[in-house]
Amino acid sequence: MKRQWYYRGSLKSCNYSCSYCPFSKRAYSRQNIQKDQEAFLRFTDHMVKQQNGGAVQVVPYGEALIYPYYWKGLAALSKSPAIDAVGAQSNFSFPVGQMLAVYQKHGGDMGKLRLWGTFHPEMTSVGQFAQQCHLLEEHGVSYCAGAVGIPQQMEKIRMLRAALPDFVYLWVNKMDGLGRRYTDGEVRDFTEIDGFFLQELKHYRADTAVCADSRFVEADGTMRRCNISRQSLGKFYDGSDGAGERLQSCKKKECGCYLAYCNRKDAAAPFFLPYPAFRIPVYPKALFFDIDGTLVPEGKMRIPERTAQWL
Numbered sequence: 470m471k472r473q474w475y476y477r478g479s480l481k482s483c484n485y486s487c488s489y490c491p492f493s494k495r496a497y498s499r500q501n502i503q504k505d506q507e508a509f510l511r512f513t514d515h516m517v518k519q520q521n522g523g524a525v526q527v528v529p530y531g532e533a534l535i536y537p538y539y540w541k542g543l544a545a546l547s548k549s550p551a552i553d554a555v556g557a558q559s560n561f562s563f564p565v566g567q568m569l570a571v572y573q574k575h576g577g578d579m580g581k582l583r584l585w586g587t588f589h590p591e592m593t594s595v596g597q598f599a600q601q602c603h604l605l606e607e608h609g610v611s612y613c614a615g616a617v618g619i620p621q622q623m624e625k626i627r628m629l630r631a632a633l634p635d636f637v638y639l640w641v642n643k644m645d646g647l648g649r650r651y652t653d654g655e656v657r658d659f660t661e662i663d664g665f666f667l668q669e670l671k672h673y674r675a676d677t678a679v680c681a682d683s684r685f686v687e688a689d690g691t692m693r694r695c696n697i698s699r700q701s702l703g704k705f706y707d708g709s710d711g712a713g714e715r716l717q718s719c720k721k722k723e724c725g726c727y728l729a730y731c732n733r734k735d736a737a738a739p740f741f742l743p744y745p746a747f748r749i750p751v752y753p754k755a756l757f758f759d760i761d762g763t764l765v766p767e768g769k770m771r772i773p774e775r776t777a778q779w780l
Contacts, residue, residue, distance in 0.1 A: 471553070471743040472523030472682045473732065475696060476512055479688040480505045483531035485560055485592045506538040508688040513542040515706060520551045524744040526583070527557035528696060528728060534559040534584075537571045544577030556583035556747055561614075562593070565604040583747040584612040588629055590622050599632035606634070613748040615640035618659050618666070620651070630662050638750050642727065643669040664779055665738060673730045675719035683732045683746075696728045697721050 482497040483490065509527075516525065525546050533539045534557055543555045561584075572582070584605065588598050598614075605612050614633060616626050618641040630639050641663040643651075651659070651670070659666045677694070685693045690705040699720045724730040731745040740750045758764050764772050772780075 470681050470734070470745065472521075472684065473744055473746045474516070474521065474523055474525045475683065475685040475728070475746070476509070476525060476527050477529060477685070477687055477696070478505045478509050478512075478527075478533070480533055481530045483560070484535055484562060485532065485589055487589055487591050502536065505688070506536070509538060509542050512686060512688075512705070513545045516546060516552070517549045519708075520549065522551040522553075524554040524556075524583075524747070525552060526555075526585075526746050529558065532560055532562065533557055534563045534568060537568065540568050540571040540577070541575045543582070544572045544575035547578040547581040548576050552581070554581050554583050554744055554747065556585065558585045558587065560589055560592070561586035561598060561601040561605075565601060565608065569608050569610070579609055582610050583744075583749055584610060585748055586612055586614045588614060588616040588626070590616070590619075590625050595625055595628045595632060599629060602633055602637065606637075611747075611749050613638045613640060615642060615663070615748070617642050618644050618651075618655075618669075620644075620647075620655050623655070623658055626659075626662055636752070638748065639663060640727075640748055641666050641669070668730075668736070668738070669727070671730075671736075673724040673733060673736060675721045675724055676733075677717065677719050679733045679735045681732045681734055695724075695732050697725065 479501070480497070482501075525543075527533055527539060527543070539557065543557065546552050546555045569579075573579070586598070586602065588595075602612065602614055614629070614637060616622065616629070618626075626639075626641065633639060639662060641659045643666075656666070656670070663669075680694055683695055684702070684705075685696050685698065686705045687693075690707075692702045692705045693700060694702065700717050721729075724733060724736075727748070728746060730736045731741070731748075738745065740752075741748065742751065761767075764776060766773065
């Protein structure tokens with residue numbers, strides 16, 4: 470696992486109006502957008518000048534990729550030889566051809582682009598979302614897609630899985646506020662869609678001893694270990710990368726979301742390394758498994774059916 474950089478600007482608005490989301494209810498002025506643009510381009514400029522290595526992912530409150538300046542900034546980052554990959558979380562509502570043209574106009578390296586797309590059934594259809602994904606494929610963009618594991622949306626998520634190529638990872642996030650535990654049947658169904666869904670249901674006790682070398686930077690330069698950490702690692706623009714800060718006990722009880730637990734040394738799935746935050750599998754040319762005790766459990770005579778399905 471290499472150093473993962475996250476950036477979250479001052480943007481807190483979205484072009485979608487999902488019923489559960491607060492960001493869809495905030496109107497943003499031209500001044501707000503200008504302020505967010507200046508902050509992001511300041512961040513990208515500093516990253517390039519400091520030659521900070523690793524990968525950068527934009528994780529906005531709301532939707533960022535509908536604004537050309539995010540593509541311009543990502544392009545600048547991708548040109549740095551010290552940065553292996555760049556990307557952002559998005560609802561994939563942006564005009565694909567137009568925004569990728571902005572990225573390429575500013576010298577963006579298509580081979581370094583990694584996008585994370587969330588399907589919102591309230592706002593778009595399976596067909597519309599899948600079409601956006603296919604356009605990204607046509608341009609050679611690496612991406613993942615997924616949805617919140619709402620039981621009532623099970624069939625639509627299944628339809629999306631069927632609409633996307635097998636090599637595209639479709640993740641399912643656990644639903645907060647469900648008010649009950651998932652039934653065994655729901656867990657089984659979501660696991661058939663996302664083989665890592667059980668990882669979502671684990672309770673990772675917060676522990677700084679297993680934190681990987683990630684950095685979360687906000688618009689004002691405040692730097693922390695991850696998106697839920699409250700411990701400051703100093704200011705990004707003061708020339709510090711936080712490496713010298715002594716890690717205190719995390720004030721959170723659990724690493725309660727993917728962006729938090731994927732940074733743990735005890736949780737990252739090997740198929741997503743070296744940058745698990747993008748949630749895009751890296752397919753090896755070959756895998757080697759021990760038969761006894763690994764594929765075939767101790768005391769058994771054959772590979773369990775669940776393991777066979779997973780393989």
